[in-house]
Amino acid sequence: MAAMTPIKPFSPEETRWILDSLQQPAVFLNMTHGWPVIRWTAEHLSGCLDDRLIRFRLGRKQATNTPLFETQCSYVEATVAQFLRWTQHQTDVGPFSKYPYTEYWAYADYKYITVLFQDQPFMFEDVKWSEFGFEGRNGKESTLWIGTEGANTPCHLDTYGCNLVLQVQGRKRWHLFPPEDTAKLYPTRIPYEESSIFSQVDVLHPDLGKFPGFHGARAHIVTLEPGQVLYVPRHWWHYVESVDPITVSVNSWIELEVDDLARVSEAVTKTVVCAMKSAPSDDNADTWLNPTEGEPRGTGAKRIGRRTKVETSAARSLDA
Numbered sequence: 001m002a003a004m005t006p007i008k009p010f011s012p013e014e015t016r017w018i019l020d021s022l023q024q025p026a027v028f029l030n031m032t033h034g035w036p037v038i039r040w041t042a043e044h045l046s047g048c049l050d051d052r053l054i055r056f057r058l059g060r061k062q063a064t065n066t067p068l069f070e071t072q073c074s075y076v077e078a079t080v081a082q083f084l085r086w087t088q089h090q091t092d093v094g095p096f097s098k099y100p101y102t103e104y105w106a107y108a109d110y111k112y113i114t115v116l117f118q119d120q121p122f123m124f125e126d127v128k129w130s131e132f133g134f135e136g137r138n139g140k141e142s143t144l145w146i147g148t149e150g151a152n153t154p155c156h157l158d159t160y161g162c163n164l165v166l167q168v169q170g171r172k173r174w175h176l177f178p179p180e181d182t183a184k185l186y187p188t189r190i191p192y193e194e195s196s197i198f199s200q201v202d203v204l205h206p207d208l209g210k211f212p213g214f215h216g217a218r219a220h221i222v223t224l225e226p227g228q229v230l231y232v233p234r235h236w237w238h239y240v241e242s243v244d245p246i247t248v249s250v251n252s253w254i255e256l257e258v259d260d261l262a263r264v265s266e267a268v269t270k271t272v273v274c275a276m277k278s279a280p281s282d283d284n285a286d287t288w289l290n291p292t293e294g295e296p297r298g299t300g301a302k303r304i305g306r307r308t309k310v311e312t313s314a315a316r317s318l319d320a
């Protein structure tokens with residue numbers, strides 16, 4: 001007897017209605033049956049990408065009381081095959097050889113799928129956000145994340161849009177905080193990245209002497225399993241860590257009409273950062289600017305939607 005195709009709990013129209021109504025994070029189960037992207041394990045991606053070099057971010061596996069921002073990490077350009085050999089403690093690992101696997105984690109984060117697979121556009125169709133009610137949305141508007149246990153994204157909020165995250169391989173633990181707790185997260189714009197506001201708190205090992213207000217922050221903790229999709233509402237803070245030896249995720253930031261005002265605010269912030277960066281100063285170091293901010297538009301992937309006129313003007317100032 002042929003196996004029965006699982007019935008999905010919601011239609012695309014129902015799912016979109018639920019998303020538009022949600023005020024808190026939610027995990028969707030049994031919605032990704034039949035999505036080809038579920039096969040995108042690190043081994044599978046290694047074969048698809050062959051010898052293509054990808055930038056990996058590396059951080060030390062050590063507990064501190066301060067966040068490890070991307071400006072404080074090391075970076076290597078390597079193939080996924082080299083990454084996999086490194087995780088298996090093999091010797092032919094290319095640039096990973098300088099970083100002992102027992103001491104470092106690695107993360108290929110914010111990898112825009114339309115750039116990674118520009119010569120294999122058929123792979124865009126493996127991602128089916130249309131089944132969440134976003135007609136025509138697929139891998140072309142999505143990003144890929146490949147990491148090892150301990151790989152993490154510092155706690156931050158995204159000023160634009162909401163977020164859909166599909167877990168493909170391994171598990172990731174999300175620590176989410178509501179917008180109302182913003183003051184308790186001690187926000188900062190340094191390092192600067194358009195559309196990201198970082199927390200000064202190490203949410204796993206908080207320094208409550210320095211950040212006493214964090215004691216009152218309300219963490220919503222979710223461990224996302226393969227095949228599950230997490231919805232992150234607009235302006236929810238999140239710290240994300242990989243908890244299995246290898247993890248693969250795919251996400252898409254969904255633009256919202258209410259983003260227009262935030263874009264104006266971001267344009268003003270960018271203009272201020274531009275002015276500060278261009279002024280001579282002994283402490284005006286590159287650690288002010290997040291590495292993803294220097295990438296071509298699209299590879300950073302968090303800047304969703306079209307720029308407004310004022311945002312474009314500010315961007316020209318920063319590039320000057």
